[in-house]
Amino acid sequence: xxxxxxxxxxxxxxxxxxxxxxxxxxxxxxxxxxxxxxxxxxxxxxxxxxxxxxxxxxxxxxxxxxxxxxxxxxxxxxxxxxxxxxxxxxxxxxxxxxxxxxxxxxxxxxxxxxxxxxxxxxxxxxxxxxxxxxxxxxxxxxxxxxxxxxxxxxxxxxxxxxxxxxxxxxxxxxxxxxxxxxxxxxxxxxxxxxxxxxxxxxxxxxxxxxxxxxxxxxxxxxxxxxxxxxxxxxxxxxxxxxxxxxxxxxxxxxxxxxxxxxxxxxxxxxxxxxxxxxxxxxxxxxxxxxxxxxxxxxxxxxxxxxxxxxxxxxxxxxxxxxxxxxxxxxxxxxxxxxxxxxxxxxxxxxxxxxxxxxxxxxxxxxxxxxxxxxxxxxxxxxxxxxxxxxxxxxxxxxxxxxxxxxxxxxxxxxxxxxxxxxxxxxxxxxx
Ligand SMILES: Cc1cc2nc3c(=O)[nH]c(=O)nc-3n(C[C@H](O)[C@H](O)[C@H](O)COP(=O)(O)OP(=O)(O)OC[C@H]3O[C@@H](n4cnc5c(N)ncnc54)[C@H](O)[C@@H]3O)c2cc1C
Numbered sequence: 001x002x003x004x005x006x007x008x009x010x011x012x013x014x015x016x017x018x019x020x021x022x023x024x025x026x027x028x029x030x031x032x033x034x035x036x037x038x039x040x041x042x043x044x045x046x047x048x049x050x051x052x053x054x055x056x057x058x059x060x061x062x063x064x065x066x067x068x069x070x071x072x073x074x075x076x077x078x079x080x081x082x083x084x085x086x087x088x089x090x091x092x093x094x095x096x097x098x099x100x101x102x103x104x105x106x107x108x109x110x111x112x113x114x115x116x117x118x119x120x121x122x123x124x125x126x127x128x129x130x131x132x133x134x135x136x137x138x139x140x141x142x143x144x145x146x147x148x149x150x151x152x153x154x155x156x157x158x159x160x161x162x163x164x165x166x167x168x169x170x171x172x173x174x175x176x177x178x179x180x181x182x183x184x185x186x187x188x189x190x191x192x193x194x195x196x197x198x199x200x201x202x203x204x205x206x207x208x209x210x211x212x213x214x215x216x217x218x219x220x221x222x223x224x225x226x227x228x229x230x231x232x233x234x235x236x237x238x239x240x241x242x243x244x245x246x247x248x249x250x251x252x253x254x255x256x257x258x259x260x261x262x263x264x265x266x267x268x269x270x271x272x273x274x275x276x277x278x279x280x281x282x283x284x285x286x287x288x289x290x291x292x293x294x295x296x297x298x299x300x301x302x303x304x305x306x307x308x309x310x311x312x313x314x315x316x317x318x319x320x321x322x323x324x325x326x327x328x329x330x331x332x333x334x335x336x337x338x339x340x341x342x343x344x345x346x347x348x349x350x351x352x353x354x355x356x357x358x359x360x361x362x363x364x365x366x367x368x369x370x371x372x373x374x375x376x377x378x379x380x381x382x383x384x385x386x387x388x389x390x391x392x393x394x395x396x397x398x399x400x401x402x403x404x405x406x407x408x409x410x411x412x413x414x415x416x417x418x419x420x421x422x423x424x425x426x427x428x429x430x431x
Contacts, residue, residue, distance in 0.1 A: 078402070
């Protein structure tokens with residue numbers, strides 16, 4: 001497996017003799033790259049500090065059998081208003097606008113059409129109930145009976161969409177996303193992660209550089225890293241809410257409100273397994289299977305995305321956590337067993353595991369995307385509010401409506417950059 005994101009030619013050492021940047025940006029994911037681009041556009045100098053030896057964070061494309069494959073984000077959600085879709089289009093990148101196969105069950109296997117209708121009707125009913133008569137607890141699971149026959153299906157869907165089951169989900173937060181989202185989901189066959197990493201071209205980035213503390217200092221901030229200190233006039237911190245809440249970066253002065261807000265926005269977990277097919281003609285291109293209807297802990301199997309000889313397995317929530325803890329072999333066994341039950345016992349023999357992601361174990365990320373705990377939808381606004389003139393936070397968890405996505409992260413990075421730039425250049429801020 002080779003990594004498409006080779007060290008960029010703009011990689012620098014944090015202590016390279018470039019003088020002090022106006023703004024130090026912690027994290028080279030979508031939010032950090034967006035913030036850096038905007039600041040440079042506005043005339044500020046920047047330095048991005050990234051703990052991993054690569055760009056992109058949760059946007060990560062790798063090359064498998066010569067094909068670019070996304071291990072993190074893959075879909076440009078709400079595509080017609082997604083700023084990254086517009087950017088990709090502007091660059092002349094190939095965009096796939098075809099409808100995803102998620103809602104279809106190949107040959108109705110183990111999921112007869114009538115049950116499919118009933119299952120999706122149950123999903124619609126849940127949405128109506130959440131809007132019309134939301135539970136006082138703000139806990140999504142309180143809107144569906146524990147013994148509802150479709151409860152496992154609904155929990156399973158939630159584990160894919162939110163990274164957690166309904167009992168951990170704030171209704172208000174979920175609706176803020178859902179009400180703003182459209183049905184248009186596009187893809188970049190060249191890789192969403194590769195595209196986002198390419199957007200960092202020309203920006204100074206110090207890879208493999210972990211920030212351990214950020215402190216106010218005369219005229220700005222000092223960031224301690226494991227490769228030396230960096231001084232800047234201001235900083236934007238784009239690390240995930242879990243990394244922030246864990247206190248991996250010491251902040252002086254302490255910012256308890258922001259850290260508590262981050263703790264109310266934990267990351268759920270979704271992992272992917274990529275399987276190579278030796279007999280791709282066994283299933284149609286762009287088809288899909290849901291593993292089981294009778295339990296939440298099941299896989300979603302995207303067969304031959306873009307017609308490629310691959311199966312993309314998606315595992316979410318408690319199942320993803322259990323299998324990540326059990327190890328890659330257990331995760332692969334689980335997926336092959338479910339595929340064997342669906343497509344016949346010979347089918348798994350034609351599959352070779354290529355990659356198993358472990359987003360929860362990635363220490364500088366620690367999960368897939370954020371959800372708000374019940375009763376804590378307000379936390380996103382708290383986290384997004386700049387705590388100091390010289391510091392603010394960005395990243396998907398800061399987005400009120402597009403949290404959990406790459407474009408939400410991107411927009412939050414632009415907002416943070418505008419805030420910081422207004423302070424640096426002495427202009428009034430539009431809060
Ligand atoms: C399996 C999976 C599937 C997904 N599917 C989609 C999808 O289809 N569509 C979509 O829009 N979104 C999807 N997402 C979510 C999307 O990828 C994220 O919301 C988005 O990329 C987050 O960007 P970010 O900049 O907020 O954070 P990150 O990408 O996490 O960037 C933060 C960066 O900070 C770095 N960092 C952390 N600590 C430090 C430190 N101390 N010092 C320096 N650097 C540090 C991290 O290494 C990381 O690179 C998916 C995510 C996963 C995991």
